[in-house]
Every structure is written in structure tokens, then in C-alpha cells.
Amino acid sequence: MKRKSNDLKSRDFGERVRQLRMAALLTQQQVADQTGVSVSYISKVENDRLHFGDYPSEKFIHKLAGELNADEDELLLLADKVPVSIRKRIRQRPELFRKLARSDKKTLDAIESSLDC
Numbered sequence: 001m002k003r004k005s006n007d008l009k010s011r012d013f014g015e016r017v018r019q020l021r022m023a024a025l026l027t028q029q030q031v032a033d034q035t036g037v038s039v040s041y042i043s044k045v046e047n048d049r050l051h052f053g054d055y056p057s058e059k060f061i062h063k064l065a066g067e068l069n070a071d072e073d074e075l076l077l078l079a080d081k082v083p084v085s086i087r088k089r090i091r092q093r094p095e096l097f098r099k100l101a102r103s104d105k106k107t108l109d110a111i112e113s114s115l116d117c
Helices: 005-023 028-035 039-046 058-068 072-078 084-092 094-102 105-115
Strands: none
Touching: 005 039, 005 058, 005 072, 028 039, 028 058, 058 072, 084 094
8 A cells, every 4th residue: 555645744754753662761751741641652652543533633742852852853853743933934924935845955055054054
């Protein structure tokens, strides 16, 4: 069965959660206890076994990032959620973000390198 792009995103999220948990030397049970969910939910997250409606909420991802000492924005993006700080910026300048979205790689690379100065 061929995976859809959303399936790939959630798998990336689950894989990253597992990497972070293992790097923190935590068990699934410990993460479940610290985030207020069941161990079976953590297992489903890590193994890409979530069903529609089970997808992690922003509140859960915030807790998870804190417990795993992880970049919350990275986890949000991997879970196909736009971080609040980015959402606010997009609302302020929607046309700019449309232009960025239409830009080719060369243009984006040039913009990125100009921001690194």
C-alpha cells in the first residue's frame, strides 16, 4: 500500500519522538506519565498507528517537547501543525508568504543566506 504524504509526515513525527525519548533515556511509560497520556498512546505515536482524531494536539506536543527537551516548532511542523509564532507572521504578511511559497530553491537559498548575515 502506497503512503500518502500526510502518512509520511506523521511517521517522521513518530520516529523523531522515539529518537528524542531514547536520547533522553526515558521509557514510553515515563513519557506517558509525564505528559498525562497512556503508554499505548505513546506507542501509537512512535509507531505511526494513530487514527483520525487521535493525532497529537498542540497542547500535547508542547508538553512532549518540554519533557524531551526538544524543539517544539520542529515537532509541530513534523506533526503538520504550524507553530503559533509562524502563524502570526503569516497573518501579518500573507502575500509575502505566498511569494515565498512560489519561489524556486535558488531564490529561497539566496533569501536564507541574506538572513544569516
